[in-house]
Amino acid sequence: MFIDEAEIRVEAGKGGDGCVSFRREKYIPRGGPDGGDGGDGGSVILVAEEGVDSLAPLTHRKQWKAADGQPGSSANCHGRSAEDLVVLVPPGTVVFDAQHGHVLKDLSAAGERVVAAGGGKGGKGNLRFKSSTNRAPRESTPGDPGEARTLRLELKVIADVGLVGKPNAGKSTLLSRLSRARPEIAAYPFTTKHPNLGRVQVDFDRSFIMADIPGLIEGAHEGVGLGHEFLRHIERAGILVHLVEPEPIDGTEPLANYRSIRAELEKHSAELGRRPEIAVVTKADLPAGRGVQRRLAAAVGGEVLLISAVTGQGLNDLVGRIAKTLQGDSPPW
Numbered sequence: 529m530f531i532d533e534a535e536i537r538v539e540a541g542k543g544g545d546g547c548v549s550f551r552r553e554k555y556i557p558r559g560g561p562d563g564g565d566g567g568d569g570g571s572v573i574l575v576a577e578e579g580v581d582s583l584a585p586l587t588h589r590k591q592w593k594a595a596d597g598q599p600g601s602s603a604n605c606h607g608r609s610a611e612d613l614v615v616l617v618p619p620g621t622v623v624f625d626a627q628h629g630h631v632l633k634d635l636s637a638a639g640e641r642v643v644a645a646g647g648g649k650g651g652k653g654n655l656r657f658k659s660s661t662n663r664a665p666r667e668s669t670p671g672d673p674g675e676a677r678t679l680r681l682e683l684k685v686i687a688d689v690g691l692v693g694k695p696n697a698g699k700s701t702l703l704s705r706l707s708r709a710r711p712e713i714a715a716y717p718f719t720t721k722h723p724n725l726g727r728v729q730v731d732f733d734r735s736f737i738m739a740d741i742p743g744l745i746e747g748a749h750e751g752v753g754l755g756h757e758f759l760r761h762i763e764r765a766g767i768l769v770h771l772v773e774p775e776p777i778d779g780t781e782p783l784a785n786y787r788s789i790r791a792e793l794e795k796h797s798a799e800l801g802r803r804p805e806i807a808v809v810t811k812a813d814l815p816a817g818r819g820v821q822r823r824l825a826a827a828v829g830g831e832v833l834l835i836s837a838v839t840g841q842g843l844n845d846l847v848g849r850i851a852k853t854l855q856g857d858s859p860p861w
C-alpha cells in the first residue's frame with residue numbers, strides 16, 4: 529500500500545422531493561396549493577488544505593456520502609438543503625475519475641477545490657405548478673439523485689529533502705522530531721512501508737518538505753524491497769539526507785552501509801547519484817556515534833553531521849544546513 533495513492537467512493541445527497549399540499553384553514557373551503565420545494569442534496573467537495581500531509585486518512589475511510597436534502601412540506605415550507613461534505617486532501621493531489629480514467633482536477637495549490645459529486649437538486653412543490661388554468665395542481669417533482677463516482681487520488685508532492693538510509697537508521701524518528709508527521713517507529717528494520725511527508729519549519733517564513741522513505745537495501749535499484757517505487761519518490765527531491773546509524777543491530781559496518789546506499793542511488797540513476805547529499809550519523813547518544821562520524825568524514829572527504837533524535841543534539845544544525853543547501857548558499861559536500 530502506498531500512502532500517496534487512494535481510492536474512495538463519493539456519493540452526493542439526493543434532493544428532497546417537492547410536496548403536494550393544499551391550504552387548510554378554517555372558513556376557507558378551498559385553499560390553494562401550498563406544497564414547498566425540496567432542499568438540495570449535499571455535494572462532496574475535495575479541498576486542498578495546507579497542513580494536510582498525506583492521503584493516509586483516506587485509505588481508512590473509503591465511503592464519503594453527503595446527506596440528502598429534506599422534502600418540502602405544506603405552508604410552502606422549503607425543505608432544508610443538506611450541507612456539503614468536505615474532504616481535505618494535501619495540496620498536490622490529482623483527482624481522477626477511477627472508472628473513466630480522466631483527471632477531474634489537479635489540486636496543486638492550497639485552497640483549490642473540486643466538486644467531486646454534485647448534490648441532487650430539490651424537487652418542486654405543487655405551488656410551483658399553479659397557473660390560471662390549473663388552480664389546484666396535484667403535480668410535484670421528486671428530488672434529483674445525487675452524483676456518485678469512484679475517485680482515484682494521487683499525491684505528487686515534490687519533497688525538497690529525501691531521507692535515505694538503511695532500515696532502522698532512524699529516518700522516521702528524525703521526521704517525527706522535525707515535523708508534525710507521525711510515521712510509525714520501531715526498533716526493527718522495515719517499519720516504514722510507504723513514504724511519509726512532513727513540513728519542517730526553519731523559521732517564521734521558511735519551511736521545506738521532507739520525505740521519509742522505507743529503508744533501502746542492496747538491490748533496491750532492481751526493485752528489491754520495492755526500492756524502485758521508493759526511489760521514485762525522492763527522484764525529484766532537491767537534496768538527500770543520508771542517515772547512518774553507528775551501531776546497527778544486525779552487526780553490519782556503518783561505513784559499508786553508507787557505501788552500499790550510495791551504490792544503490794547511483795545505480796538507480798546517475799542524476800540521483802549526483803544530487804547534493806548531507807551525510808549524517810544518527811543516534812549520537814550511543815557510544816559509537818562520534819567515532820563513526822570521524823571515520824565517515826575521513827572516508828567521504830567532507831563534513832559529516834552527528835545528531836540524536838533522542839536528545840535533540842545537532843538537530844538545529846542539521847535544519848540550518850538543509851535550509852542553506854536548498855538556497856544554494858553553500859556548496860554540497
Ligand SMILES: Nc1nc2c(ncn2[C@@H]2O[C@H](COP(=O)(O)OP(=O)(O)OP(=O)(O)O)[C@@H](O)[C@H]2O)c(=O)[nH]1
Nearest residue numbers: 695696697698699700701715717718719720743837
Ligand atoms: N538511541 C537512539 N535511538 C534512536 C534514535 N533515533 C531513532 N532511534 C531508534 O531506532 C529505531 C529505528 O528508528 P526508525 O525511525 O523507525 O528507523 P527507520 O530508519 O525509519 O527504519 P525503517 O522504517 O525500518 O527503515 C527505533 O527504535 C528508534 O527509537 C536516536 O537518536 N537515538
Ligand SMILES: [Mg+2]
Nearest residue numbers: 699700719720
Ligand atoms: Mg521508518
